Amino acid sequence: MNKNSNSQPKSYEQEIGDSTFEAFNGTFSSTQISNDNPNEDASFNDLARNEGRDCVDISPPRKTPFLNDTKSQGTLDTSLTELVDQQTDHEETKELKFGDYETYFYYKKLKQQEKDEQYVQWRTKKTNQFPPIFSNCVIYVNGRTDPDITQLHRMIILHGGVFLNYLGAKSNATHVIASNITPRKILEFRNFKVIKPEWITDSIKEKKLLDWTKYTLLNSQYGQKGLESHCDQKEKSLPPNRPIDATHPEFLKFFFENSRLHHLSTWKADLREKFQQEALKVSKMSQTFTTQRKIIIHIDFDCFFAAVSALSHPNIDFANEPIAVSHGGKGSSDVSSCNYAARKFGVSNGMWVNRALELCPELKILDYDFKLYEEKSKIFYGELTRMGPDCIFPVSVDEALIELSSIDDEGSALMNICEKLRNNIYVLTGCTVSIGASYNVLLAKLCLRKAKPNGVFFFFQPNDVGNFLKNIPVKQLPGIGHKIEDRLANHLNKGSKEIVTISDLNSVSRDTMVKFFGIKTGTKLFDYCQGLDDTDIDISKNPSRFIRKSISIDVNWGIRFENQTQVDDFLGRVADHIYQRLLRLGFLGSRLMLKLARRTKGAPIDPPKYLGMGLCDFLSKSTNLGAPTREVGLIATELKSLYRMIGVAITDLRGVSVTISELQKCDSEANSVMDQRQLQFEAKKPKEKEMQGIEQNLFESGPFIPHHSPAKKTMQKLLQKHLVDLDTFKALPNELQQEIKFELERRNVEVLFEKSPRKNRNRNCLLRDGSVKKISKVQPKTQNKRLDLIGDQKLLNKVILNTPVENLENSPIHQKTGLTGLTIGEQKTIVLNSYWASAKMKTFNKLYGLGIQTFYEFEDWKNLLRDWIRFSFESENEKPIGIHENDLDVFYGFIHKLILNEKIYEVLSLADIITCSLSSSELTSNDIDNENDWRKIRGELSNMLKASLV
DNA sequence: TGGAACAGCTTC
DNA sequence: ATGGGGAAGCTGTTCCA
Numbered sequence: 001m002n003k004n005s006n007s008q009p010k011s012y013e014q015e016i017g018d019s020t021f022e023a024f025n026g027t028f029s030s031t032q033i034s035n036d037n038p039n040e041d042a043s044f045n046d047l048a049r050n051e052g053r054d055c056v057d058i059s060p061p062r063k064t065p066f067l068n069d070t071k072s073q074g075t076l077d078t079s080l081t082e083l084v085d086q087q088t089d090h091e092e093t094k095e096l097k098f099g100d101y102e103t104y105f106y107y108k109k110l111k112q113q114e115k116d117e118q119y120v121q122w123r124t125k126k127t128n129q130f131p132p133i134f135s136n137c138v139i140y141v142n143g144r145t146d147p148d149i150t151q152l153h154r155m156i157i158l159h160g161g162v163f164l165n166y167l168g169a170k171s172n173a174t175h176v177i178a179s180n181i182t183p184r185k186i187l188e189f190r191n192f193k194v195i196k197p198e199w200i201t202d203s204i205k206e207k208k209l210l211d212w213t214k215y216t217l218l219n220s221q222y223g224q225k226g227l228e229s230h231c232d233q234k235e236k237s238l239p240p241n242r243p244i245d246a247t248h249p250e251f252l253k254f255f256f257e258n259s260r261l262h263h264l265s266t267w268k269a270d271l272r273e274k275f276q277q278e279a280l281k282v283s284k285m286s287q288t289f290t291t292q293r294k295i296i297i298h299i300d301f302d303c304f305f306a307a308v309s310a311l312s313h314p315n316i317d318f319a320n321e322p323i324a325v326s327h328g329g330k331g332s333s334d335v336s337s338c339n340y341a342a343r344k345f346g347v348s349n350g351m352w353v354n355r356a357l358e359l360c361p362e363l364k365i366l367d368y369d370f371k372l373y374e375e376k377s378k379i380f381y382g383e384l385t386r387m388g389p390d391c392i393f394p395v396s397v398d399e400a401l402i403e404l405s406s407i408d409d410e411g412s413a414l415m416n417i418c419e420k421l422r423n424n425i426y427v428l429t430g431c432t433v434s435i436g437a438s439y440n441v442l443l444a445k446l447c448l449r450k451a452k453p454n455g456v457f458f459f460f461q462p463n464d465v466g467n468f469l470k471n472i473p474v475k476q477l478p479g480i481g482h483k484i485e486d487r488l489a490n491h492l493n494k495g496s497k498e499i500v501t502i503s504d505l506n507s508v509s510r511d512t513m514v515k516f517f518g519i520k521t522g523t524k525l526f527d528y529c530q531g532l533d534d535t536d537i538d539i540s541k542n543p544s545r546f547i548r549k550s551i552s553i554d555v556n557w558g559i560r561f562e563n564q565t566q567v568d569d570f571l572g573r574v575a576d577h578i579y580q581r582l583l584r585l586g587f588l589g590s591r592l593m594l595k596l597a598r599r600t601k602g603a604p605i606d607p608p609k610y611l612g613m614g615l616c617d618f619l620s621k622s623t624n625l626g627a628p629t630r631e632v633g634l635i636a637t638e639l640k641s642l643y644r645m646i647g648v649a650i651t652d653l654r655g656v657s658v659t660i661s662e663l664q665k666c667d668s669e670a671n672s673v674m675d676q677r678q679l680q681f682e683a684k685k686p687k688e689k690e691m692q693g694i695e696q697n698l699f700e701s702g703p704f705i706p707h708h709s710p711a712k713k714t715m716q717k718l719l720q721k722h723l724v725d726l727d728t729f730k731a732l733p734n735e736l737q738q739e740i741k742f743e744l745e746r747r748n749v750e751v752l753f754e755k756s757p758r759k760n761r762n763r764n765c766l767l768r769d770g771s772v773k774k775i776s777k778v779q780p781k782t783q784n785k786r787l788d789l790i791g792d793q794k795l796l797n798k799v800i801l802n803t804p805v806e807n808l809e810n811s812p813i814h815q816k817t818g819l820t821g822l823t824i825g826e827q828k829t830i831v832l833n834s835y836w837a838s839a840k841m842k843t844f845n846k847l848y849g850l851g852i853q854t855f856y857e858f859e860d861w862k863n864l865l866r867d868w869i870r871f872s873f874e875s876e877n878e879k880p881i882g883i884h885e886n887d888l889d890v891f892y893g894f895i896h897k898l899i900l901n902e903k904i905y906e907v908l909s910l911a912d913i914i915t916c917s918l919s920s921s922e923l924t925s926n927d928i929d930n931e932n933d934w935r936k937i938r939g940e941l942s943n944m945l946k947a948s949l950v
Numbered sequence: 951t952g953g954a955a956c957a958g959c960t961t962c
Numbered sequence: 963a964t965g966g967g968g969a970a971g972c973t974g975t976t977c978c979a
Contacts (some may be wrong), residue, residue, distance in 0.1 A: 232961045261968040269969070334966080353966065398962055479972090518974050521959090548971065557967040593956085612967080620956060659970090763960080 134161025212513035304398035305337035393537035440531035465531035556655035588628035589660035597655025
């Protein structure tokens with residue numbers, strides 16, 4: 001944003017030089033401004049702008065007329081160039097350094113339109129009338145155009161249109177004119193009709209407003225394809241007049257680039273992690289203090305972002321000039337931090353820039369400077385460390401809790417320490433901090449609020465705590481947000497506008513609070529009202545509290561899909577994002593959650609906010625990935641599967657959120673997943689009982705990872721080792737080898753190669769990168785629990801790659817599994833019968849993971865379904881058992897897996913079985929509801945198939 | 951009873 | 963146009979083994 005005229009003087013000359021706008025300016029200035037309004041000539045340079053980056057203006061009053069009265073067209077007026085040079089050389093440039101285009105344009109918009117009017121009046125007096133063809137148009141011109149912006153400006157206003165100098169996000173512009181449009185601009189202009197300049201010139205030629213859709217830019221091309229190397233073939237042009245939404249392949253990139261919250265959040269998390277580690281080191285020095293009274297100080301920068309950003313602008317009088325920090329460009333972006341001068345005007349954090357400027361027109365908007373925040377934060381924490389407190393608890397970049405109990409003096413000694421700290425930090429960072437101190441975290445927090453700005457506030461009179469707390473709004477208590485406040489207000493019969501204070505809660509009993517908010521929150525709230533808080537900030541006592549526990553991505557804007565393919569593609573891209581972040585942060589995760597926002601029934605299809613989510617219900621579902629992983633393919637598949645299990649209608653989808661948790665550190669690719677898992681495997685032996693029963697049979701029967709059978713982690717770990725014959729593997733075509741490796745990786749299956757089928761020597765482990773590592777001999781006991789996949793290429797292919805095995809009985813695998821003493825057929829029987837008999841409803845759930853994993857031929861599934869249908873019609877207490885919802889979920893999940901694997905025929909045959917079963921005389925159909933349910937399920941299968949074929 | 955799964959709230 | 967476009971953590975509730 002601060003690329004001001006000093007850094008790019010040439011562009012202005014070029015822009016000004018090749019235009020004819022001095023014809024307009026010349027006459028305009030000489031007649032209207034130079035003479036009548038000499039203080040208002042700034043608008044000329046408004047026109048010398050391009051994409052908002054190079055505004056040279058903000059001129060002080062200029063008395064000398066700099067253009068003469070000539071009206072010659074197409075010549076470069078040197079005096080104008082001089083003006084630009086002058087401006088760039090003189091004091092007004094300092095204003096530009098603020099990057100303060102927002103304020104500037106806000107003002108200029110009104111003034112300029114006023115002047116446009118004057119110009120039109122003057123012009124039409126002298127010459128012929130121009131037909132007001134653009135009378136209903138508010139037009140903004142973007143980028144380089146031909147004719148250029150100044151000519152277009154003139155054309156537009158002369159023909160009755162309104163010319164916009166600046167396009168606010170919620171601007172009333174009706175049209176955007178551009179010759180070229182970058183992908184980024186496509187997002188920015190998604191609300192507008194983006195049209196080529198020819199629309200203007202042609203309309204003027206024809207003396208009537210032409211159909212803009214014939215000139216739409218988005219139809220034809222993105223433009224600047226050559227410049228943006230990443231905009232390759234992946235980017236196809238958008239459908240005509242279609243705004244960019246989550247269906248666009250580049251949507252996520254745009255979305256995150258434009259999401260201030262996303263920037264802040266990830267940036268904050270990164271810093272936090274870093275400082276927490278430092279803090280951990282510090283706190284190791286601390287001992288446990290058994291002193292009765294703690295001394296806690298809460299220290300925090302005063303409006304951190306605003307203060308730090310202002311440092312780069314030494315000419316700002318930070319104490320008196322209102323400033324705010326916001327992501328530049330849009331009036332609708334949030335004020336993330338503002339100084340106290342701005343707060344006097346009523347500006348507050350979280351407010352939109354537009355609104356803030358309304359309240360305080362002088363408000364200067366500064367850009368973020370993340371690098372500098374980080375630097376200052378480092379200094380801040382460095383100073384805290386140097387001070388050598390009992391422990392440091394980082395709350396965020398600019399905020400920390402510190403324990404100083406060993407001081408044992410809450411009077412002048414503590415005050416001296418605090419003031420010295422504040423002074424040191426001010427000297428080192430140039431920013432002020434405030435400190436609140438008390439004998440617990442809660443009170444220290446509340447003191448801090450009283451200390452701000454640039455002050456200290458102590459409270460150490462336990463006997464007076466009631467007095468201290470009584471007028472404090474409950475909203476100020478940590479962990480109490482607007483929801484809890486609302487409920488309290490409601491309970492106390494207070495109006496929604498009234499502030500609930502702590503003294504209001506004196507009448508509320510502990511029991512009531514617990515009843516309202518649950519045991520933890522209720523008790524906490526009650527204790528807080530008495531000024532009680534036993535939060536311990538000593539990190540070293542509980543380090544696990546500081547380890548990152550999840551990584552998530554939220555997209556709740558721009559989500560509009562029409563068909564399953566779009567949703568699946570999108571989920572695939574989200575999976576990739578998750579993968580990128582796991583990689584960057586050095587984590588693997590084993591639990592995946594998908595949360596969907598579904599348009600609430602009755603809510604408008606299009607909410608007031610463009611492509612916003614509107615009123616939604618949230619639904620979530622999670623799954624175990626089996627073992628820690630960050631494999632994109634697996635994440636993507638699971639997300640798709642979860643989506644289907646949640647079952648939100650595609651057109652009602654408004655938000656998607658993905659969280660991966662149960663994280664495990666894995667810093668580099670070299671530190672292979674398999675190595676890690678091996679360690680884990682060795683370290684944690686399964687419990688005896690988990691080895692028993694049917695699960696053992698399943699385990700012994702073959703290689704599958706039952707992703708969807710919950711709580712079988714140990715079993716999955718057991719299944720992670722399989723033997724593969726190295727020679728056989730090597731003999732496979734390269735392509736197939738890769739495919740197998742990929743698939744094994746996908747399932748996190750560790751592959752053990754056996755040099756010789758007969759002897760268990762020279763065992764090797766296939767590593768992630770394809771290399772082979774020697775491993776020690778496998779213990780005999782575990783050995784016989786493993787399945788040797790020795791055999792031909794075809795079998796490997798079949799067993800590993802999910803292809804159906806038609807002739808299982810004839811394959812070598814049959815003999816190999818003889819280790820269990822059972823034939824495949826017997827094992828199947830046991831599995832099926834045991835599950836069916838012992839947990840009738842859970843059949844599909846238990847076998848779900850096996851569904852497309854080879855060992856069960858499709859006939860089994862058919863039989864299972866028949867059984868299930870029959871079972872649902874059986875009577876229990878004279879009522880049919882019916883279809884259990886969970887079973888249905890599992891069944892649908894299975895169907896979706898089949899569909900994902902393109903096993904269309906199989907789905908059709910299952911649907912057929914439902915139809916046949918229902919019409920069979922075997923069923924004494926005494927429950928019409930049940931029968932209808934089955935028909936619905938039958939219909940649903942068709943729907944799912946249809947959706948997949950779109 | 952304890953944990954898994956999901957839902958809700960709060961925070962910077 | 964008066965808005966809430968992130969991400970993470972903790973707590974609560976329900977269900978099930």
